[in-house]
Amino acid sequence: MTTNTVSTPEPPDGERPFxxxxxxxxxxxxxxxxxxxxxxxxxxxxxxxxGAVLPKLGDEPRGRFVALGIGYGxxxxxxxxxxxxxxxxxxxxxxxxxxxxVPGWVITAITLYITAxxxxxxxxxx
Numbered sequence: 001m002t003t004n005t006v007s008t009p010e011p012p013d014g015e016r017p018f019x020x021x022x023x024x025x026x027x028x029x030x031x032x033x034x035x036x037x038x039x040x041x042x043x044x045x046x047x048x049x050x051g052a053v054l055p056k057l058g059d060e061p062r063g064r065f066v067a068l069g070i071g072y073g074x075x076x077x078x079x080x081x082x083x084x085x086x087x088x089x090x091x092x093x094x095x096x097x098x099x100x101x102v103p104g105w106v107i108t109a110i111t112l113y114i115t116a117x118x119x120x121x122x123x124x125x126x
Contacts, residue, residue, distance in 0.1 A: 022094070029090050035085020040076045047072035050121065066122050071117050078110065 051069015055062040086102070093100035 014028075025094060026091075029087065029094065032090075033083055033087040036079050036086065040079030040083065043072050043076035043079055047076060068117070068121055068124060071120070075117060077115065078113075 022064060047069045049069075051066050055065045086100075089100040
């Protein structure tokens with residue numbers, strides 16, 4: 001009978017294996033913050049595109065596109081500021097070995113806001 005053994009690769013010189021997942025968890029938390037920021041930057045780019053560039057390309061009334069641009073700009077702020085606040089809350093929870101859950105009303109509010117923006121954007125392009 002043969003036994004299969006799985007060997008773990010040796011870490012590079014100067015690195016030592018970390019015995020628990022806390023380091024990976026902190027790095028994952030940092031990647032999550034960067035994802036919040038990337039989403040905020042994308043929403044800001046959409047705000048500029050819809051609010052400033054799109055009105056110059058057509059003969060449509062400018063007001064609704066500017067309003068949508070402002071809406072996406074607010075979404076960008078929600079992502080950047082909200083992500084930073086969430087990062088602080090998560091870091092504190094990791095330090096104290098607790099869970100930092102997001103209130104359900106926050107998730108519902110952001111979901112409804114994004115849904116409204118998408119519906120209004122599609123409606124304005126029709």
